[in-house]
Amino acid sequence: KAGVTQTPRYLIKTRGQQVTLSCSPISGHRSVSWYQQTPGQGLQFLFEYFSETQRNKGNFPGRFSGRQFSNSRSEMNVSTLELGDSALYLCASNWGTGTTGELFFGEGSRLTVL
Amino acid sequence: EDKVVQSPLSLVVHEGDTVTLNCSYEVTNFRSLLWYKQEKKAPTFLFMLTSSGIEKKSGRLSSILDKKELSSILNITATQTGDSAIYLCAATGKTSYDKVIFGPGTSLSVIP
Numbered sequence: 500k501a502g503v504t505q506t507p508r509y510l511i512k513t514r515g516q517q518v519t520l521s522c523s524p525i526s527g528h529r530s531v532s533w534y535q536q537t538p539g540q541g542l543q544f545l546f547e548y549f550s551e552t553q554r555n556k557g558n559f560p561g562r563f564s565g566r567q568f569s570n571s572r573s574e575m576n577v578s579t580l581e582l583g584d585s586a587l588y589l590c591a592s593n594w595g596t597g598t599t600g601e602l603f604f605g606e607g608s609r610l611t612v613l
Numbered sequence: 614e615d616k617v618v619q620s621p622l623s624l625v626v627h628e629g630d631t632v633t634l635n636c637s638y639e640v641t642n643f644r645s646l647l648w649y650k651q652e653k654k655a656p657t658f659l660f661m662l663t664s665s666g667i668e669k670k671s672g673r674l675s676s677i678l679d680k681k682e683l684s685s686i687l688n689i690t691a692t693q694t695g696d697s698a699i700y701l702c703a704a705t706g707k708t709s710y711d712k713v714i715f716g717p718g719t720s721l722s723v724i725p
Contacts (some may be wrong), residue, residue, distance in 0.1 A: 503655075531711065539622075541717035542656075542701065555712050587654070601647065602703075602713060604655040 501525065503605035505590050511611045517578040520608045522590030524571050530554075530595025531573040532602065533565060536587040545588075548573050549595045577610075585612045615640045617716035619706050625722045630692050634719045636702030637684040642711060646685045649701040651718070656701055659687070661678050692723045 504523040512518050524531050532555075533545040537598075544557035548567035565575040577584055587609050591602035620631045638646065645663045649656035660669045661686060662678035669676050673696075680691045689696055699718040705711060 535716070540718060542703075542715035544712050544714065554710055557712070558682065559717075582640075589655070601658045601661060604649075604657075606654040 503590060503592050503603050505588075505605035505608050507534065507608060508606065509609045509611075511613060512580050513613050514580055514582060516580050516612060518574060518580060519574055519576045520588055520590075520610075522573045522575075522592075522605060524573070524590075524592030525603055528592035528594055528603070529571050530593050531567055532591045533573070533575050534589045534591065535559075536607070537571065537585075537588055545575065580612045582612050585610060615704070615714050616649040617702055617711070617714050619700075619702050619716035619719050621719060622717060623722075625724060626692055628693060628723055628725050630723075631688065631690045632692060632701050632721065634687040634689075634702075634721070635684065636686070637682075638702075638704040638714075638716075639683065640704040640706060640714060642707040643680075643683075644707040644711075645706060647703040647705065647707045647713070648685075648687050649703065650674055650675055651699040651701055652697075659700075689721075692721075694723050694725060697721060697723045 506521045530549045532547040534542040544589045547555040551567045562578045567573045587607045589607045617638045648659040659675045665680035673690045678685045701718045702716045705713050
């Protein structure tokens, strides 16, 4: 069974640019969550999508957005990049219904903003 | 605001030592406490705890939840260099609509 796949794995952007990250969940999983991880901050929750609808949102500015497609694949977009957006962006999936529990994580997309 | 706190944030031990990692939470409508291990990139699931006082064990790792104290501990006995990782604690709410809130993690280094 294929795991959660995130692309690209690494990318370098400059301030002011925008970036789109992609996440393909495990087959059958309908919930996709995105997290930002920086040293010392742990995993900060960005948003969660379930059946193409944003079900939950963290405390990030509007420059961070996302969407989910009918096949449960999700993308997140960051516009007008700032130096502080440099981080590892992790995507996690699960079935999304019933008991909240184990999240299955991808390897992450490492974004560096210069 | 919901939050999860972990301590210590980092520690260095020698192989063979026993370590205890702490996690405390303040989460509305709390349901379960999760532990993850992050070695390189993707965190991997260790335990899910929902009942107070019941220890979960996997090899040299064990964990227990105390709902009265709103806390959990993760114990690792006879540590090995392969245990070096970031250990993440997370708390979930009762429904699928609740966020999974992560703590900052404890960075464990096991030296030979």
